[in-house]
Amino acid sequence: MSAVLFFIAAIIAIAGAIGVVMLRNPFYSVLALVIHLIALAALFLLLRAEFVAAAQVVVYAGAVMVLYVFVVAYVGGEDEPLTRGAAALKILGPLFALAVAIELCIAMLGSALKGISGKGAPYVIGFGTPEHIGRLFLTKYLFAFELASLVLLVSAVGAVVLARRRRGLEDVDEREQKRFHPDRPGYTGTMSEAAGFRRAVPVAPSEAAGAGNGNGHAPEPEPEPVGDAQ
């Protein structure tokens, strides 16, 4: 019975994977991945990993994929040709992926990987339950647990920073200039002046650094950035 379920779930998973890669509309790719994830959850259940399977469905298929759907809806997915760009890549990529697949299969189905026993360890009651996993998280893998939460925080902040709305492309440069290069009296010797990035604003001679007697430069009309550095 479990063999039948295994094959059904495996075939659906592989079909979903192929669908992700081959479907032209990105929206359909996302849907294919959702199907793949649910099939994988079934496989997890067959391996008696109930908590992981639940997490897979709730977090992965439920939250992450919904995020994907939102983004695809925002960005818009048109049908697009399958491969553009270097012709060599069209061959190279799939070819070597196939090579890796063959190697791994040889390794596992042949006698190359000796460490794989047949059915697995004897079943312990409570294997895969949230209780066991929770205990492991809070004792043996506490550090990884905390780090993972930190990573989540960082990525959340990063995502906010990346995607926040600016007020349009036109005024960004000028306001950035004012924020990062405020007006300053001339000849105060900032590197911007030295590198030619901005010209000096002339001020009253008493304020200028003691440059001796009257080595005056011709005054410029107003401070302006000379242009971005390449």
Added chain:
Amino acid sequence: MAIGWYLVVSALIFCIGAAGVTTRPNPLVILLCLELMLNAANLALVAFSRMWGGEDGQVFALIVMVVAACEVTVGLGLIVAIYRRRMALNVDELNELHG
């Protein structure tokens, strides 16, 4: 079922994902294929955890899920930012970080 079969499935999914990453030009789809590869790794981890009888593999699979979620977040944020700047969503044209 022998654990080996699960590993074969995992290998196949991984290689399909790798092929997709190298083939599709749309960054969204590339991210999806990355998810495929991560899931393949998850499957392998859980399979091995069943083989040895300890839940360490499952714990690690959960951590991988967390990391995948974070990576998706940041990657999608990048894609949204690129889209907002009205640049083409095509990794072949986003190629200015080169030597």
Added chain:
Amino acid sequence: MSPTTFGWLILLFPLLGTALIGLSSRRLGGRAAGWIGTGAIALSFACAIGALIALLGRSEAHRELGSTLWNYDSTVGVDASLSILLDPLSVFMALIVSGVSMLIHVYSVAYMDSDRGYSRYFAYLNFFVFSMLLLVLAGNFLLLIVGWAFVGAASYMLISFWYRRKTATRAGMKAFVINVLGDVGLVFGTFFIFRHTGTLDLLGTFRDVPHVFTHNQGDLVAGCLLLLVGAFAKSAQVPLHTWLPDAMEGPTPVSALIHAATMVTAGVYLIARMHPLFEQAPAAADVGAIVGGATLLIAATIAIVVTDLKRVIAYSTMSQIGYMIMGVSVGAYSAALFHLMTHSFFKALLFMAAGSIISAMGGEQSLDRMGGFRRALPFTFICFIIGGLALSGMPPFSGWLSKDDIIAFLDHRGGAFEVLGIIGYLGALLTGIYTFRMIFRAFFGKPCEQARELEQGHPFHAEVPRNPQTGEEEDTDVGFPGPDHHIAERDWPMKVPMAALAVLAVVGGVLQIPGVDDSIARFLAPTFADSHLVRDVPSTSADWLGLAVGAAIAITGIAIAYRIWIVKPGTSTKLRERFAPVYTVLVNKWYFDELIDFLVVRPAQWSGRFADSVLERVVIAGGVTGSVTGIVRAGSAAVRRAQTGFVRYYAALVVVGISGVALYFLISSSG
């Protein structure tokens, strides 16, 4: 307190003065820096007197004291330590140095008043006095060399004090380079001697010299000749003398201090201190005497034709130091050191008076433009007269007794040294001529425009400050002389030291009158006790004969000058035309500058250009670094081609890599 404690204090005060003035220069106002500097040197002088009294309180046999403050553990067998030597010679020199320095500090307080670099000046001056005192008090070769080098550095800093003047900075560099040449000679000479004695300590070396070296042994002669190179560079003897006239670019008190009284006498001190070495290697001492005599004559001849007031006095210094070098080379130690003392008095006095008259001229230094200052600057005139008479050797001034003491000793030694004695008398004649040429041209005759204005009561003030040598325009800001000019008649800090030195120039000779007293010789006796030359002194009657001849010659010289410049005013021009080739040689300073330029400077510049164009550009930049960078660049260009910017390409490479790794493991595990 013991003499050595006083010795350390003598060194401490100027060092503290420098540090204090240097570190607080922003906050000191007015003349505070000047008085702090003067106070430091005054304390040092007081300690020098204390050391003198303490030393005299001991018996004659126990007057050579060393004191070590810190022993750098012997490295490679060199016994380096921070030690000073207090004996009559060093106390004598310390007294002269600190005493004359103190007077010059007081003079400078007024002279440099409106200069923007006032604090810097006094910091440098204090540092100079510290280094000179370190030199004379050093108890081993190491500290001597350190003091020697510091003195050179201080001299550089002070000569190029007005650093925005190109002539001044060039003069400073010239002086420093020639001094460094002397330093090299000094260090090598030390090495030659150290190789045999194995110790750097002065007293230890002197004790070992008769045992370690034979008479005129090659290494000793070489070492002494190298020491002489050092002495000649520092004391401006031929051929290393070209820096001294140019060094007049520094402020006048600097010229008074270091180019009249202290730094240039360091060479004389060196030979006197190293007398055991020189007496064991008379060949080197003879070289010293000959060079001294040659310098004496050459400098005196040049001084007759030079028109810049300060340069006349500079050449005069060179000439008088020639006397001293001759003296210490032949064994007339106390006579030469006596002349050192009196010379510092009247030469510093002459320089101070020159500073006064140059101020009255508004910065102008050329004798051609001066004239008739007798009524406008009476005090300066008297000081000039006193200094000039002392310099010329007119009785009863101090210069007469000291200079003719040396010449009498030379005559007494006889043989070839008689020739040097005759050269000495010839030099004395020329001394009288050029000294009074200077005085007559500056103070007699029709008053020049500046003198007339001063007689009315207001000092001359040039509208545009100018470089006195080249005439180019300057301003009075940092790095140039200040706008005010101070003359002795109006500023008491200038008047008091000049008066003190004038008194000393008149009565200083009292210390060593032949037949009456010889306090200097007796005081210095413990230092020179191991000398076999010093006991052979001329008799009193021979001394008095020499003094009489010297006086006659001095009067003759003054009379000649009087005739040429006062009685018949056009005589000098007629003489110049009649002896035109001689005049040309003298005016070009015997072509020494051109010779050194041809022999040394041009080859150095050529080799520098060669090194730059061939060695630097072709070999090093092209060959060595060029090849390395070329390889790296080519390599990185090749590797850079993997960075295409296509993400999928990178991913594909990763997949290729994975397949390779998997293949490897497959093969290795199945094999």
